[in-house]
Amino acid sequence: MTSDPLWLYDTTLRDGAQREGISLSLDDKLRIARQLDHLGIPFIEGGWPGANPKDVQFFWHLRENPLTQAEVVAFCATRRPHRRAAEEKMLEPILAAGTRWVTIFGKSWDLHVTEGLKTTLDENLAMIADTIEFLSSQGRRVIYDAEHWFDGYGDNPAYALETLKTAREAGAEWLVLCDTNGGTLPDRVGAIAQEVKDALGEGNCLGIHTHNDSGTAVANALAAVQAGARMVQGTINGYGERCGNANLCTLIPNLQVKLGYNCISETQLGSLSETSRLISEMVNLAPDDHAPFVGLSAFAHKGGIHVSAVQRNPRTYEHIDPAVVGNRRRIVISEQAGISNVLEKARRFGLDLDRQHPLSREILARLKTLEHEGYQFEAAEASFELLIREALEQRRSRFELKGFDVFCRTDSAAWDETMSSQSLATVKLTVDGQEMLTAAEGNGPVSALDAALRKALIPFYPVIAQFHLTDYKVRILDGRAGTSAKTRVLVESSNGRDRWTTVGVSVNIIEASYQAVVEALEYGLLLEDQYQPLGEPSRC
């Protein structure tokens, strides 16, 4: 354990945004920067000003409305061959960005100098020196990213070291070893970082930037830190080109909780899971439930033995306390569920149930029967809560279904071009003793059915108009039975405040969807009841 300070450097806004599927607006970038600032990241790489108008505006905006504590860093290449940095157009918007810190990347690998830049090894050194000296002369503090460092060092260590020494002598305060192609394994990263430290005669100026092409980006960063690097670059949720960058949501707890480095405050660390989820929402990618430390499943327990042991002593099955990173333990309901899982869930739902309760085993038996039929409650906690409430006679039926019809018609002159189709659903049900018969159209049979159901219920429960489906998943349980196979449908719903998931199973996909949609509405209404315990506020 150590208490050395370690500098985190986030490049979600630049390298992270290279990930296929991410496309950030100016507003997205600003919101993410504020989130990172809030998390306590000291260096935030904002982009390459000049590369596009958005990045110019980003820096301009942050000059007007600065962050609380983070340094926003502008990113750029060294000047082009055979020019003078002072006359290099590319560097003008970097200075105009007005940041205190600038990151300049340059070539470490002779192959890239001769084949990529098509210049001489000496000119590359001149480009590094001139660019850094010029920016320093303009009052900028410089971080030097040594691109393709590990490949370059492997092919020509003397030259690679020469580029680093040149950058350092020209005034770079940090030398960052980049594994640009992500092909290096941890033992080699550690050994090379050590060799660099020895060759330079100092290590405190070293940083590490890794990619996940070998599945070891986090371990590579840790190996460099353990060899003396004191700046760690990465992205939130490991976003980045190809297989992504080193994931800061994994690195930070490893560095801080396991290895004892000072990175961010305890409170900030406690907001890590929330930050991960918020940023995944900002970039519009589904969160990775299985992400270390911050994922929804990172502290999920399935088996019965696990559950009782972890309740007695969390160390038995948890490598850290989930609260430290703002996550929480989750007991998963599944086929392997024991009675303790059921009790734990019931407790969390605020239901009075203990091991001695005669209904506990009954619920477990019902759970196992349903799971055998293909229901799956580990992903559908709302349906499971309704099941427990039903056994406890605490489930309030909102309506009684009499039946529904779904009709789909498709007409086509030429099938694949001019097909026209319509779906119509009718639903008959009793609400508060009143019989309702409604009909609605939709894109397909399930959306028509959903619409008809809402139409019947909204007059009685207007709040249903605020519920919406946020996800809809279908799994064919035994594909080998062909089109007669059993279908499981999971529906995720939201009221803008909470999210919940319900499940339905049937050989008929429309019925399975109906079950899940009905439980979603019922559970949403249950949440509404619980959120209004105080009644109307009294008028003064």
Next chain:
Amino acid sequence: MTSDPLWLYDTTLRDGAQREGISLSLDDKLRIARQLDHLGIPFIEGGWPGANPKDVQFFWHLRENPLTQAEVVAFCATRRPHRRAAEEKMLEPILAAGTRWVTIFGKSWDLHVTEGLKTTLDENLAMIADTIEFLSSQGRRVIYDAEHWFDGYGDNPAYALETLKTAREAGAEWLVLCDTNGGTLPDRVGAIAQEVKDALGEGNCLGIHTHNDSGTAVANALAAVQAGARMVQGTINGYGERCGNANLCTLIPNLQVKLGYNCISETQLGSLSETSRLISEMVNLAPDDHAPFVGLSAFAHKGGIHVSAVQRNPRTYEHIDPAVVGNRRRIVISEQAGISNVLEKARRFGLDLDRQHPLSREILARLKTLEHEGYQFEAAEASFELLIREALEQRRSRFELKGFDVFCRTDSAAWDETMSSQSLATVKLTVDGQEMLTAAEGNGPVSALDAALRKALIPFYPVIAQFHLTDYKVRILDGRAGTSAKTRVLVESSNGRDRWTTVGVSVNIIEASYQAVVEALEYGLLLEDQYQPLGEPSRC
């Protein structure tokens, strides 16, 4: 570099299946086992026979229909305290499974012995010895999984080592160090593996089993191998509880291509990407496009400098040759990769098409439009062949659809118990100038539609009676659009001789299914044409 043999041990079917969202049928398990066998994995952990009927049947089935080369391994705990292994009921199904190899897991951590098993440290040693000796006496070869090894060794190294020595002396051929809670970092895993090797006086019997809770499961396994471990346990795609197990799709290329160990043949390594995708289909989880080595984006280049550089010299931006793991370079903007793909496919279908053919670009454009709409031809080659034939005017239309109706009615007195439902489909089409209007019933809308379609076509194409659907998969393409989301249906069909897959996409699941079913019938007829080139056999 080394050429030491290294033994891979796959636990996708046991530890992998613990991942939330995975629920495997017997048939799924058998198909995955055959896929792993095909990949060349020498040890395949099949499950815990006795824990559930499915696992018993799995081993029984493989005794009747053995794998080509892999050893299927049964998994179980040591006997319970204060019994005799020979009288332990739990071990009976393990022997009945009839495998040559058995994996027994036992406690290494004193905390788990006293708090979990609630027995003495000595009794735990007796449990390990007795269980292994008994199984050996019954002719089984034993792998010993030292559960919670690293935590146990941290707390009480002398006792932890004692458990390993006990297992070894009792006859275990492999001692597997398990990081059950996944909290250990690579440097510590390496150092401890080295200490164990020194303490035992041998290292070739050591294995490593890691979990990804710290984001370093792969690096941890590598560290152990570099310290001398010679068995590596993991799962395909890193499936597993919480944050998953060590990902074999990442480990295998790291071990074999980067570190030079012998794991599987070159041909088998070349099927790694396909195996990863097939198994993700079998467990019905979307493949991770960003997975190292095997992901769709693992070798993706985003145009510009990268692309021309990588085409001149792949080393500049690729850490390995993607073909080695059966993946391919993907140029995200350029159409170049696409054209070769089309030509390659056409060649494979025996169709005459080359780069100069004016239709090549037309087909590519149509392909891109359809893929943008959500079609996926990688898994539906039959549909892709029909698409190419259509462009070449070699597609023979068998019938013309006029339209179809589907009607589903559900009546329920009490919803979940006495629901009764019926699905009815009518289809109107023209075959050989003759108009057909047929109706059929089914379990659900899709099976009714399938039945009506066959009824209309069988009088003209009696061979259709021999076609049957062997698999039916549904994926919602944009779950966030709720019940209005687009649906992709993949249908696999067979005529008893060949199997083929077709695809349909629509916001209406019934239409998507219809498209896929129609193409399946058409492609089946095409195969029949090709299989009868000789006409009727002549009568003597």
